[in-house]
Amino acid sequence: MNNFSYTRVDDVATAVREIADHGAAAFIAGGTNLIDLMKENVARPNRLIDINHLALAQIQAGENGGLRLGALVTNADVAYNEQVERRYPLLSKAILSGASAQLRNMATTGGNLLQRTRCCYFYDIATPCNKRQPGTGCSAIDGFNRMHAILGTSEHCIAVHPSDMCVALAALEALVRVTGKSDERVIPFAEFHRLPGNEPHRDTTLRGGEIITAVDLPAEGFAEHHAYLKIRDRTSYAFALVSVAAGLKMDGDTIQEARIALGGVAHKPWRDPQVEEGLRGKRASRVNFRPVAEALLREARGFGYNDFKIELAKRAVVRALQEAAAMQNHP
Numbered sequence: 001m002n003n004f005s006y007t008r009v010d011d012v013a014t015a016v017r018e019i020a021d022h023g024a025a026a027f028i029a030g031g032t033n034l035i036d037l038m039k040e041n042v043a044r045p046n047r048l049i050d051i052n053h054l055a056l057a058q059i060q061a062g063e064n065g066g067l068r069l070g071a072l073v074t075n076a077d078v079a080y081n082e083q084v085e086r087r088y089p090l091l092s093k094a095i096l097s098g099a100s101a102q103l104r105n106m107a108t109t110g111g112n113l114l115q116r117t118r119c120c121y122f123y124d125i126a127t128p129c130n131k132r133q134p135g136t137g138c139s140a141i142d143g144f145n146r147m148h149a150i151l152g153t154s155e156h157c158i159a160v161h162p163s164d165m166c167v168a169l170a171a172l173e174a175l176v177r178v179t180g181k182s183d184e185r186v187i188p189f190a191e192f193h194r195l196p197g198n199e200p201h202r203d204t205t206l207r208g209g210e211i212i213t214a215v216d217l218p219a220e221g222f223a224e225h226h227a228y229l230k231i232r233d234r235t236s237y238a239f240a241l242v243s244v245a246a247g248l249k250m251d252g253d254t255i256q257e258a259r260i261a262l263g264g265v266a267h268k269p270w271r272d273p274q275v276e277e278g279l280r281g282k283r284a285s286r287v288n289f290r291p292v293a294e295a296l297l298r299e300a301r302g303f304g305y306n307d308f309k310i311e312l313a314k315r316a317v318v319r320a321l322q323e324a325a326a327m328q329n330h331p
Helices: 012-020 034-038 077-078 081-088 089-096 103-108 109-114 165-172 273-277 285-297 308-326
Strands: 003-010 025-028 047-048 057-060 069-070 175-179 184-190 213-215 224-232 242-251 253-263
Touching: 012 025, 012 047, 012 213, 025 034, 047 253, 069 081, 077 081, 077 089, 077 103, 077 109, 081 089, 089 165, 089 224, 089 242, 109 165, 109 213, 165 213, 165 242, 165 253, 224 253, 224 308, 253 285, 253 308, 273 285, 285 308
Parallel strands: 003 047, 025 047
Antiparallel strands: 057 069, 069 213, 175 184, 175 213, 224 242, 242 253
């Protein structure tokens, strides 16, 4: 681990100024991802800016009947919050399917959005990796790529985003609030994470010197008909091979609105609103769900070891939609 300096900040303006003035600096809150990256020499900040004392650890009423999650609220506090459990159970279930209880007690909302891929080549500094060192190549394309992306890939990177929480936030169409040196802005969740393209080292659309301050949940949480399905190699503390966050608004057995987000298959949570629109007015049945799954995966491409994920993802979409439609009421 390299030498670095440390400072603690007590307000957002100071945090933004510190990160802007020190180009190789990094914010640290729970540290559940950053410390691992520093230990492996993947991340080498010259300055850590401790933001744990910022007033961003509250869950409170948001705009238009929604809920606002402060960037420093822990994953555990979000998952077990009474309003989240009641109004946004999809989010609660997604969080509880990820990591371990100890990590959820430390990991923060903002940090979850910014966590880096768990690609083994990204973590191995002896191998080429465009995400870690642009221009060196992607070892995963011709390597062991069982966990890697099948959608939205490029010749430069086939890594996947590791978060469970973000898959649910994508389905809910959350908003990300950020503050920079000169202004504040709101980023729709679908626009927050990037596909790799020719700049796989850029995970998000954050600008230099910006900090996440909150995540806003909309009024509609799909509490009555939802499912979070995570398929993994073992039942706990494992990243998804494929995950699906599904939310349905129903009138009897007819679908009025559908949201489907996939995890474990792309560089960001994967959605296709046009495909979702195809379920509007349809009866909730497997015969209608399978064509949706086919459409969502129509551009999927495997790289050898991960070819199986294409069919696995299709079946997972169908199962998640069936589970969401079958809910009679929120438990």
